Amino acid sequence: MEPLRALEEAYNRFSHDSSFKKELAGWLDSFAGRPTPLYLAANLTRHASGARIYLKREDLLHGGAHKINNTLGQALLAKKMGKRRIIAETGAGQHGVATAMACAALGLRAEVYMGIEDMDRQKLNVYRMKMLGAKVHPVESGSKTLKDAINEALRDWVTHVQDTYYLLGSVVGPHPYPTMVRDFQSVIGKEARKQILQTDGKLPKAVVACVGGGSNSIGIFHSFLHDLDVDLYGVEAGGESLSPGQNAAPLVAGREGVLHGMMTYVLQDEAGQVQTTRSISAGLDYPGVGPEHVFLMNAGRARYVTVSDEQALDAFKTLSQLEGIMPALESAHAISYAMKLAKSLGTKHSIIVNLSGRGDKDVEIIAKHLPQ
């Protein structure tokens, strides 16, 4: 608890500090590549024949995903706190890569925990992390994926708490992580809201984003929470099916539980053992979800749906071929649902999809699934 308190205190101090904010904004602009465009996907819109589909292009950020928004914020915070050793967990490897980048730029040491199953399916990102100077610790415990990487990072943290900062990659874990990561990611929604008002002169009918831990989705939802006419859709990984062990959709298929220091929805069996998850996208392969999403779901403010592996692959193909944009398999879940949603809405409306990452890291998996 003491390190969490110290973190909360430091975060509260620096998040209101104008020089910290200015420094972070500088990194986000000139290092990460903000602001990202809001792109009208005209061909995809025509294809779906309904509402205009805008893509918030987080895939264009340095590193290829929204993750860098958070890692720059937290790495800067760690530096201010005087911590020089940074640990992180990673699923798809995007958070690990973004951590390695931020740490290299800020002169910090990065060590990343990654399940060996994820190391195998996201090899490219393992190489990238190593080239960026990070040490990658293979995790062989439990299900050997993201959940277990978090377990190992937490174990490392309690062991080296004096000199180590745990840079969590999503809106999960104990307080203050869900709040802090949301705040760092909320830049996505702030920009998107401003951009759509400029291009459309009005707010969108809906905002759609994929949900693993839930950081890109909460990041884009946050600025629209009070715009009650804007529908918010979180898309979870439907995997093979909604049967136990065949998906990574805790909001749709799980129930209340406690995991990684948070009370949230968890995929679990009757006895409370956390279940293994399954999704084609390593970044969504997590049995829990950020607690704020549970709040939004129960408050009726956001709706949570699922998209299967197969549908995500189809969406990947569609977006790549119609728009010349290869989405990350994670983001392809959001694209898939957005096409369906666009069709059901009239052409007067528009929707924003958070294109949270690019698909370069996934080419190997996709090549296996889409033989041509």
Added chain:
Amino acid sequence: MPSTSHNEDRIEAKFRELRSRGDGALVAYLTGGDPDPKSFLNNSIALIEGGADIVEVGIPFSDPIADGPVIQASSMRALSQGATPKGTLGLIRELSSQFPVPFVVLSYYNPILAMGLDRFLTKARESGVDGIVVPDLPVEESDEFRNLALKHNIDNIYLAAPNTSKPRLRTILDSSKGFLYLVSLYGVTGPRDTLSPQALEAVSSVKSLAKGKIPISAGFGISRPEHVSAIIKSGADGAIVGSALVNIVSQYIENPDEAADYLRDAIKKLKAATKKS
């Protein structure tokens, strides 16, 4: 279970009895149902017969974040044999009906929540559980659970770490019953060759704050008789040994009878080290 067959405050009574003899408590941990229910029962009996003062049983969980590789592996072994919280409490019941030692159960919060707090505690009490440790339930979040545990006459045992602040330590001391579980190092459970440099210092600082109101037992990385002896001599009322025992279980999976013999032997040596002078 009515108090006729189960005296209340059996844990503190045990500490009192030991203290009057100039002795410290040896708390011996095994993971419930590891490697299978029958071997677990035999191993537990070996610990009790070998001289364990309090038996601590872990409820296997899929994500034991406070545990190192040894106890993680034991949880996985037990789960692969179909261990459940209910089944583990059933095993404790078999033991508590035969032996008068106090039983402490260690469970992560989610299995308790899944069963329902009240149902879990009712079952635990019926099984002869005297105290409970929930490593991922911080004192700040535990009012509901603590009150229910009190109602069921189960001692709520909290953990404190070497970096726990004084104000928080006071809250933990005030909230704990049975004993305070002092984590003797920065890290997770697991056998260590030497006692952590923080251990003795942590014992004496917690001891001075506790002012004798509640027994202090130290655990994590306490593996050998000389560790136990040093911990007790530094003022702790008890020493908790877990991974070192689970390690023995894991080494004799193929010959469970041998595991029990080695455990009995190990516990005798550990127990011999609890004398205060």
